[in-house]
Structures are given as structure tokens and as C-alpha cells.
Amino acid sequence: MAFNFFLSLTLVISLSTEVLPEVLESHEYLKREHSLIRPYLGTGTSVPYWDFLGNTMVTSNFVRLTADVQSQKGAVWNKVPCNVRYWEVQLQFKVHGSGKDLFGDGFAFWYVKDPMRLGDVFGSMDYFNGLVVIADTYSNHNAAHKHGHPYVSAMVNNGTLHYDHDRDGTHTQLGGCVSKFRNINFDTYLSIRYIRDTLEVRTSIDGGQTYTGCFTVVGVALPTGYYFGVSAVTGDLSDNHDVIAIKTYDLVPLEGAEVLEDRSHLVPSALNFEAPRDHVDDPKPSMLTGWKKIALLVIGIAGISGAVIIGGLMYAKQKENQRKRFY
Ligand SMILES: [Ca+2]
Incomplete structure (x- = not known):
């Protein structure tokens, strides 16, 4: 009897351990219409679901947004708006070049209202509506930061904010982490997950099959119906910025009131900006x-x-x- 009781108790405990909700609490489905997977070319010379801008070049093994050449801009944009409420994008990329100490400028993942706009923020439009996750390889204002580069960070914009290159966007970023993803032989990945108003950015750059947390931000409102894209830029400094694959997953929550919520008219917003990092302004003369x-x-x-x-x-x-x- 006692043994039976003990056994069933153990069973209950082990069962309850198994059914504990995972962090995700959702099913994942690959969304082909939001994914860019080899072979890129469909019938003929077009790439299904994706448009290209600027210096972008499609080869059989990668989509090169910029070459290791000065003053290039390139982008790849999803043609189909994302009506999936909660999603994860796994971006396989490769940033490499001949520069040992000097290279740049980086690339950016976008989820925005207005796709296909070449511009000054890593090859795409400033004053955007939506989300950008930036992989910045060049520190424009090194003295201002307590961190190194390359640096991965995120910014949410409702069309009113300017990305400040001179300060590497430090005053509008939601969070960030250093990530030494450049010129390494492993496959490198960036995961951007958006579920229940939480943005989670992770990286995988050490050849393992797992992701490491970069940062998580709660209170991020993003509407449905925006477009995914990736852009890159070179200036005086350069690098090859290659996209190998974009895999987008629909995260379907197992339960919750938000399943029925219409999020198409949300204005992009974030509750918290990261506290501005120390930056050195010219000292003001004493008043x-x-x-x-x-x-x-x-x-x-x-x-x-x-x-x-x-x-x-x-x-x-x-x-x-x-x-x-x-x-
Ligand atoms: Ca920079």
C-alpha cells in the first residue's frame, strides 16, 4: 500500500514535470511564404515570395546583400505581409571580409510597415514603423559604449524616431548584446521571437545547435500585416553580408485570450527603452x-x-x- 502510494506519487510528480509548460507554450509551423530557403530560385529567375533591392546578388548558396566593397546597399524583402500574430524568424547569415580590424557596417532584420525602401539605417529607411534588429559590426562612437562590437540590438519605432548612427542607436535601443559573429567558420544564426508582447533575440554562433539568449524585452506591441526584410550596408568600411536562409515559424499559443484579438491596427510601441548608456557630451559651461x-x-x-x-x-x-x- 505504502509502496503503491509512493509509486503513484512518483508518477504524479514525473507526469507533472513532463506537462509543465515550456517557455514557448505553442506549436510551431514553418511558414513557407515568409521563408527564404535553398534552392532560392523557383521556375525561371524569380525567387518565390521575395523581392530584392540595391546591390543584392542571388547565388545558388547565398543571397549577398553587400559584397566586401565600399558604399553598397542591399536588401531582401518578403512580398507577403505577415498576418501571423506570434512568430519566430531564424536567420542564417554570414558576415565575412578581408578587413582584420576595420570592417562594417552591418546588417539589419526588419519587421516594418513599408518594405522596399533603400535608406540610411543599415540600407533601409529611417523613421520606420515597426521593429529592427541590428547586427552592427562597426562602432561609430567607441568611447560612448561600455560594450564591444559587433553588437546586436533592437529598436521599435512608430515613425517618429531617428536612428542615430553617430551613437550606434544607443539611445533608442530596447536591449542588446555583444556577439562575435564575424569571420567565423561555423554557421551563424539569429533568432527573433515575438510572442505575447515579448521580444526575444538569441544568437547561435559557436557551431552548437543551440541558441544563446541575447536579450528579452517585454511590453513590445507590434501589429500584424507588416513585412519581413533583411538589409545591409557598407560605407568606407566593408564586408560581405550574406543571407543563407530565413525560416519563419508561426507560434500558435496553446491557450489564451489573445488568440481572438485583432492586432492589425496596433501602433508599434515599446514600454521600456534601455537606460541610456553613458555617453560623453561636451561638458556644458557652468551656468x-x-x-x-x-x-x-x-x-x-x-x-x-x-x-x-x-x-x-x-x-x-x-x-x-x-x-x-x-x-
Ligand atoms: Ca555602427
Whole structure:
């Protein structure tokens, strides 16, 4: 009996361990219409579901957004708007070039309202509506950062924010991590997962089959109906920015009220920006002239004296009260 009880208890425990919800709490389905997989070319010379812009070149093994050549811009854009509510995009990429110390500028993954716009943010449009995840290989403002490069970060925009290249977007980023993905022989991946207003970005760059967390941000609102894309840019510095594959998964929550929610009219927003990183502005000249400093000093001394006097009075009063209590 006792043994049976113990056995069933163990069973219950092990069962409950098994049915504990995983982090994902969803089924995953590959969405072919949002994926870019070898062989890229369909019948003829077109690539099903995808458009290309700028210097982009399609080969049989990779889609090269920029070559290791100065002043290039390229992008690949999904033709089909994403009406999947919650998704994960696994981007297999390769950034490589001849530069040992100097290389750039990087690439960006997009989920935006307006696709197919060449521009100044890693090859695509500034003041965008939606999400960008940036893999920035060149530090424009090294003194400003406590971190190294390459650096992966995210920004959500409702069309009003400017991406500040000179500061590597540090004041609009939601989160970020250093990721040494450049010029390595392993397959390198970036996973961008958006489920239940949470954005999770992970990387896989060490040849293992697993992802490592880069950052997670809660309170991110993104509508359905936007477009996926990847763009890249070179300037004075350059690199090959290659996309090997884009695999998009539909994350279907197993339960929850959001299943019925219409998210097509959401305005992109994020609850929290990361606290601005230390950045070195030119020091502002002191606005306090001589007499103002003296006035402040006087006020300060008066304040401190006042506090000491009041403190002393309170202490005396307290002592008196204690005496009253004891006698
Ligand atoms: Ca940069």
C-alpha cells in the first residue's frame, strides 16, 4: 500500500514535470511564404515570395546583400505581409571580409510597415514603423559604449524616431548584446521571437545547435500585416553580408485570450527603452555665476543648520517623553 502510494506519487510528480509548460507554450509551423530557403530560385529567375533591392546578388548558396566593397546597399524583402500574430524568424547569415580590424557596417532584420525602401539605417529607411534588429559590426562612437562590437540590438519605432548612427542607436535601443559573429567558420544564426508582447533575440554562433539568449524585452506591441526584410550596408568600411536562409515559424499559443484579438491596427510601441548608456557630451559651461554660487552656499548652510536645530529639538523632546514614560 505504502509502496503503491509512493509509486503513484512518483508518477504524479514525473507526469507533472513532463506537462509543465515550456517557455514557448505553442506549436510551431514553418511558414513557407515568409521563408527564404535553398534552392532560392523557383521556375525561371524569380525567387518565390521575395523581392530584392540595391546591390543584392542571388547565388545558388547565398543571397549577398553587400559584397566586401565600399558604399553598397542591399536588401531582401518578403512580398507577403505577415498576418501571423506570434512568430519566430531564424536567420542564417554570414558576415565575412578581408578587413582584420576595420570592417562594417552591418546588417539589419526588419519587421516594418513599408518594405522596399533603400535608406540610411543599415540600407533601409529611417523613421520606420515597426521593429529592427541590428547586427552592427562597426562602432561609430567607441568611447560612448561600455560594450564591444559587433553588437546586436533592437529598436521599435512608430515613425517618429531617428536612428542615430553617430551613437550606434544607443539611445533608442530596447536591449542588446555583444556577439562575435564575424569571420567565423561555423554557421551563424539569429533568432527573433515575438510572442505575447515579448521580444526575444538569441544568437547561435559557436557551431552548437543551440541558441544563446541575447536579450528579452517585454511590453513590445507590434501589429500584424507588416513585412519581413533583411538589409545591409557598407560605407568606407566593408564586408560581405550574406543571407543563407530565413525560416519563419508561426507560434500558435496553446491557450489564451489573445488568440481572438485583432492586432492589425496596433501602433508599434515599446514600454521600456534601455537606460541610456553613458555617453560623453561636451561638458556644458557652468551656468552659475559668482554671486549665485554664494547664494546657494548660504542657502545650503542655512538648510543644514535648520536641520541640525530641528533634529536637536526632536531628540530633546523624545528624551523628555521617555522620561515621562519611565517615571
Ligand atoms: Ca555602427
